[in-house]
Amino acid sequence: MFNKLREKLKGWVQKVSEESKEEKPKKEKDSKKKEQKKEKNPKKEEEKVEEEKTKEEPKKGKNKKSIFNKLTSNKRLIAEKDFEKYSEDLEMLFLENNVALEVVDKIIENLRKKIVDKEVNKKEIENEIKNSLKEIIESVLLPPINIVERINQKEEKPFVMLFCGINGAGKTTTIAKIANLLKKEGISSIIAAGDTFRAASIEQLKKHSEKLNLKLIAHEYGSDPASVGFDAIKYAKKNKIDTVLIDTAGRMHTEKNLLKEMEKIKRVCNPDLTIFVGESITGNDSTEQIKSFDESIGIDSIILSKADIDEKGGTALSVGYTTKKPILFLGKGQNYEDLEPFDKKKFIEELGL
Ligand SMILES: Nc1nc2c(ncn2[C@@H]2O[C@H](COP(=O)(O)OP(=O)(O)OP(=O)(O)O)[C@@H](O)[C@H]2O)c(=O)[nH]1
Numbered sequence: 001m002f003n004k005l006r007e008k009l010k011g012w013v014q015k016v017s018e019e020s021k022e023e024k025p026k027k028e029k030d031s032k033k034k035e036q037k038k039e040k041n042p043k044k045e046e047e048k049v050e051e052e053k054t055k056e057e058p059k060k061g062k063n064k065k066s067i068f069n070k071l072t073s074n075k076r077l078i079a080e081k082d083f084e085k086y087s088e089d090l091e092m093l094f095l096e097n098n099v100a101l102e103v104v105d106k107i108i109e110n111l112r113k114k115i116v117d118k119e120v121n122k123k124e125i126e127n128e129i130k131n132s133l134k135e136i137i138e139s140v141l142l143p144p145i146n147i148v149e150r151i152n153q154k155e156e157k158p159f160v161m162l163f164c165g166i167n168g169a170g171k172t173t174t175i176a177k178i179a180n181l182l183k184k185e186g187i188s189s190i191i192a193a194g195d196t197f198r199a200a201s202i203e204q205l206k207k208h209s210e211k212l213n214l215k216l217i218a219h220e221y222g223s224d225p226a227s228v229g230f231d232a233i234k235y236a237k238k239n240k241i242d243t244v245l246i247d248t249a250g251r252m253h254t255e256k257n258l259l260k261e262m263e264k265i266k267r268v269c270n271p272d273l274t275i276f277v278g279e280s281i282t283g284n285d286s287t288e289q290i291k292s293f294d295e296s297i298g299i300d301s302i303i304l305s306k307a308d309i310d311e312k313g314g315t316a317l318s319v320g321y322t323t324k325k326p327i328l329f330l331g332k333g334q335n336y337e338d339l340e341p342f343d344k345k346k347f348i349e350e351l352g353l
Pocket residue numbers: 165166167168169170171172173174195198201248249250251305306307308309330331332333334338
């Protein structure tokens with residue numbers, strides 16, 4: 001993840017910090033002005049002698065030396081006019097890597113506030129830019145929900161999770177990964193085969209449930225998915241199962257009739273969490289998809305699959321902010337273990353900041 005964005009961001013930070021370390025003509029002007037000032041106010045002879053002394057014997061006054069060093073190595077990080085030039089490059093590299101425009105604007109605006117005209121120690125320029133970006137990106141990411149905690153907090157079980165998303169996004173695989181994770185946490189679960197539409201969808205879930213040794217509730221192909229969910233919840237109540245994971249058929253966010261069917265599943269099953277599973281590689285379209293699903297059925301959170309094959313990473317960076325829905329997990333492969341809780345700190349580290 002982030003292979004491209006990480007490298008480009010690194011290059012940008014280095015470019016800005018190297019160029020802002022270089023002396024600018026303005027400095028020369030400043031020193032010329034100082035020279036003129038000096039000539040106008042020539043120092044008394046004693047003062048000059050005293051100054052020379054301090055220069056020759058810097059070791060004597062340790063404090064004086066460090067203050068002197070600090071002053072000479074302090075530097076204005078970046079001027080407003082230079083920021084314009086650099087921010088255009090930054091904007092392009094974020095946009096090329098699937099970061100939504102709304103988020104790019106926010107990052108750049110906040111970066112402007114943080115670094116333009118700021119005085120920093122020369123040595124610290126690169127760190128200063130990196131830390132500023134790190135803080136800004138951290139503020140863009142929503143804090144994730146801990147589903148294990150949420151499940152444990154619910155007194156009257158089962159805790160019901162409904163999964164939705166467009167075709168082939170990774171819903172079924174993600175459900176199997178979550179069941180595996182819950183099992184490790186000592187939380188029991190059953191799966192409801194709510195995709196009664198796509199050929200072989202029930203067989204796909206059968207295989208997973210056999211491997212994971214879980215009960216699968218399934219009806220005939222073509223039957224009402226809402227009643228599959230309803231039966232699964234009934235079974236879980238009777239058998240004291242902690243969670244019900246309801247799979248659904250993939251559907252495009254533009255297909256109003258299919259979204260209506262989701263509304264019915266939601267109304268009948270009344271889930272504790274409605275999770276949108278989207279592909280990390282989709283880019284800005286994911287925002288539109290989530291907004292459509294949210295309008296019709298209400299979405300609580302997001303899981304982004306296929307983050308392992310996403311070179312850009314921008315969707316994961318910006319989808320939470322643009323939809324105001326937290327990301328629960330990142331899917332990072334096809335095995336059960338390849339599900340990573342979304343962790344802001346780790347995410348920022350992966351970005352190289
Ligand atoms: N590389 C990678 N592949 C994944 C990941 N998650 C799912 N896949 C693959 O994506 C393909 C589709 O996954 P499914 O789980 O069947 O997707 P779905 O959303 O249930 O698909 P439909 O039911 O047809 O809408 C499969 O080949 C999965 O193995 C992931 O995190 N990384």
